[in-house]
Amino acid sequence: MSASLAARPVRTRIAPSPTGMMHIGTARVALFNWLYARHTGGQFLLRIEDTDRERSTDAAVQVIFDGMNWLGLEPDEPPVFQFARADRHRAVVDEMLARGAAYRDYMTPEELDAEREAARAEGRVIRSPWRDLSPNDAPDRPFVVRLKAPQDGETIVHDQVKGPIRFENRTLDDLILLRTDGTPTYNLAVVVDDHDMGITHVIRGDDHLNNAARQTLIYQGLGWEVPAWAHLPMINGPDGKKLSKRHGSQAVSEFDDMGYLPEAMRNYLAKLGWGHGDDEIFSDAQAIAWFDIKDVVSAPARLDWDKLNHLNNHYIRQADPLRLAGLVVAVLKSRDVALRPDDEALIARVIPFVRDGAKTTLELADAVVFALKARPLELPEKTRAQLADPELAGRMARLRAVLAGVDDWSVPPLEAALRAFAEAEGVGLGKFGPQLRAMLSGGAPAPDLAGAMTALGRDQSLGRIDDALSLAA
Structure with missing residues (x-):
């Protein structure tokens, strides 16, 4: 990296094409660009490379915006749309023609095919005869504009991740800058846009x-400063092979749908190819303070669902219950679960008692269902049969009376009451605990007994016990 480039404020960018879903690899690239910009006090930008007009729909563009918003990676300036800059791209090509850094190529399709076959047979790249012919001899027919690349020496890419990579210029063809219809090609548009956006560091996948x-x-043909390059390793599946649909979810929206939190995804994606010692869990502030693109490893990263689930569980346990309640409500509505107006508040009250074992918000939604059941609950057949035993029914009635006498309806006093009752009855908790759980939950998964009763509240807990006892009477 040149001294003049190093002296400029860092500006990074993410430049996705709106031609499908925003995949996890693009999300990781976006995160690394965002982290490096934040680490250096620079700026992070977004460019939409929407030159494929058939596939670049408004809906596809919105997918990118939604993915970036969900990840919490807000750009520092309004997005740039590449297609709208086509006139600027063509003007730059005119400048290159004037500088002698590009030329018009009038080869016909038949001539190009012949040159391609000859180049393949001779083990070289395509070279148009128009490279060295005078434009005064130009015929009246369509042409492309090609870069007049050097044929000798080498081009060195000074990569921040992989180190210097050398390319022999004789292996680099005179790539097309403008097509016959005047539309700019990808490589030209990217260079012009990055230059005009003031991008100092191009951080992207190593493809x-x-x-x-x-x-x-x-860049050299235009006399422009070359940005710093950093090419990130690819993300492979758990088996070490190229990530594909057979490995499971790839798109950012799918991770959202599968119940992962954005902060967990940021933490996890940061660990795919970068790390800070043995730290597995870290905040955004810590990641920003520690991150340097030079610390990214060059080997491919592997998607590890167990690690992602572990991180997501951590962040679920740390999250505000009200926020989680909103996410759980969305999950339940997607399952067509009918909810009452006050159910979201109930869910928020239940969440602290059930979230420790939840790896995703989908599992969290499963865990709160017991509290949403309407009275009277339908008891499992086994519990109904057990309550037909007068001895057990009497014991549960006595337990109900003990619980009704608990003044502080919270976990410690309720646990103490359950222990005292078991001791007074001369039995272990296993003689009445499973039946009490079924009476409280209707057979749905539920937390420990004291936690379930605290989450439900006094009236709901005692009411559910009363309902069950009345069914057994």
Whole structure:
């Protein structure tokens, strides 16, 4: 990186194409750009590369915005739309023609096919005869504009992750800058946009590494400063092979739908190819303070669902119950569960008692269902049969009376009351605990007994016990 580039404020960008879902690899690239900009006190920008007009719909663009918003990666400036800058791209090509850094190529499709076959047979790249012909001899027919790339020496990509990578110029063809219809090509548009946006560091996936060499030549042909390159390793599946649908979810929206929190995803994605010692769990502030693009490893990262679930459980346990309640309500509504007006407040009260074992908000939604059941609950058949025993029914009635006498309806006093009752009855908790759980939950998964009763509240807990006893009477 040149001294003049190092002296400039850092500006990074993410430049997705709106041609489908925003995938996890793009999300990781966005995060690393965001972290580096924040770490250096710079700026993080967004460019929508929407030149594929058939696939770049408003809905596809919105997918990108939604994914970035969900991840919490807000750009510092309004997004740039590449298609709207086509006139600027063409103007730059005119400048390159004037500088002698590009030329018009009038080869016909048949001539191009012949040159392609000859180049393949001779083990070289395509070279148009128009590279060295005078434009005064130009025929009246369509043409493309090509970069006039150097044929000798080498182009070095000074990569912040992989180190210097050398490309022999004889292996780099005169890439097309403008097509016959005047539309700019990807490599040209990227260079012009990054230059005009003041991008200092191009941080992206290493599938773009070969493009870095070609883009470097365009920068040099224009006399522009080349940005710092950083090409991130790919993300593989748990089996070490290229990530695909068979490995499960890939799109950011799918992780949202599967019940993962954005802060867990940021933490997890940061660990895919970068780390800070043995730290597994860290805040955004810590990640920003510690992150440096030079610390990214060059080996591919592996998607690890167990680690992601562990992190998500951590953040679920740390999250505000009211926020989690809103997420759980959304899950339940997606399942067509009918909710009462006050159920969200009830869910928020229940969440602290059930979230320790939840790896996702989907599991959290499963865990709160017991509290949402309307009275009278339908008891499991086994519990109904057990309560038909007068001895057990009498014991549960005595337990109800003991519980009704608890003044402080919270976990410690309720636990103490259960222990005291078991001692007074001369039995273990197992002689009445399973039946009490069924009476409270109707057979749905529920937390420990004291936690379930605290979450339900005094009136609801005692009412459910009364309902069960009346059914057994």
